[in-house]
Amino acid sequence: MAGEPRYTIGRDRTCDVPIADDSVSRLHAEVSFSDRGQIVLTDLRSANGTRILRGGAWMEVRTEILLPGDEVRFGDVTLFLRDLVDAVERKHPGALSVSRPQVPPPPPPPGMRAGPPPPPPAQPIAGGWQPAPIPPVALGTPGGGRVVRCECGAIKTLGIPCPGCHR
Numbered sequence: 001m002a003g004e005p006r007y008t009i010g011r012d013r014t015c016d017v018p019i020a021d022d023s024v025s026r027l028h029a030e031v032s033f034s035d036r037g038q039i040v041l042t043d044l045r046s047a048n049g050t051r052i053l054r055g056g057a058w059m060e061v062r063t064e065i066l067l068p069g070d071e072v073r074f075g076d077v078t079l080f081l082r083d084l085v086d087a088v089e090r091k092h093p094g095a096l097s098v099s100r101p102q103v104p105p106p107p108p109p110p111g112m113r114a115g116p117p118p119p120p121p122a123q124p125i126a127g128g129w130q131p132a133p134i135p136p137v138a139l140g141t142p143g144g145g146r147v148v149r150c151e152c153g154a155i156k157t158l159g160i161p162c163p164g165c166h167r
Contacts (some may be wrong), residue, residue, distance in 0.1 A: 006032040007076060007088045007095065010044075017087040018164055020156040021050050023075030031066075031088065031096070039066045039085070039096065048075035079155070087155060 007016040010028040019028070025046035032040050042063045043050035050061045052069035067074070070081045079087075085096045150156050154164030159167065 004029045004033050005092075005095065008044075009084070010046075013164060016091050017084065018156075019074060020074060020160050020162065021077050024077055025075070027145065028074050029061075029167070038045060039081075040064070041066050041072060046075070050074055053078075077155070081135065083155075084148075087149075098133050113141045 008014055008027060008030050009019065009024075010026050011016040011019060011024045012026045015027065023154040025044070025048065027044050028046040028097060029041060029043050029050045032042070034040050034088045039061060041052070041061055043061050049090050051058045051073040052061055052064055052066070053073070054067065058073070061072075066081050068081065072079050072081060072084055086137065105107065148158050150162040150164060150167060152162060152167070154162050156164075
């Protein structure tokens with residue numbers, strides 16, 4: 001992973017994925033790639049923790065490889081992996097594209113059911129790949145207000161100015 005780009009997630013508006021919610025630390029977590037091309041999530045010693053919902057159970061994260069269908073919780077804000085990838089791709093087109101070598105995820109442990117199906121694949125366009133389009137849908141948070149995607153692509157709490165464009 002040395003030398004690989006890292007994409008930050010946090011409340012600070014300079015983060016690659018800014019999330020305007022008080023439960024999210026200024027610099028909460030980051031995503032990067034493993035040597036095998038898998039997306040890795042690392043908690044940056046955040047105050048309210050980073051968790052993954054996998055196999056119906058939430059697990060605390062220090063560093064973890066993300067799998068299709070994972071839900072990730074930063075403080076009280078929960079995002080699907082595909083929304084997290086799309087948010088990074090909006091600021092850094094091609095950063096997490098399917099052109100990187102991907103290793104299939106391991107099968108679920110015995111007794112655990114597989115998660116939801118993976119998100120739709122990226123679409124080929126002239127000169128590269130474009131992530132599957134995301135509608136402006138509200139993303140639920142278990143501990144508070146609704147989180148929505150701003151027109152600029154940032155994730156923000158409904159009714160609070162966007163950390164990216166201040167709308």
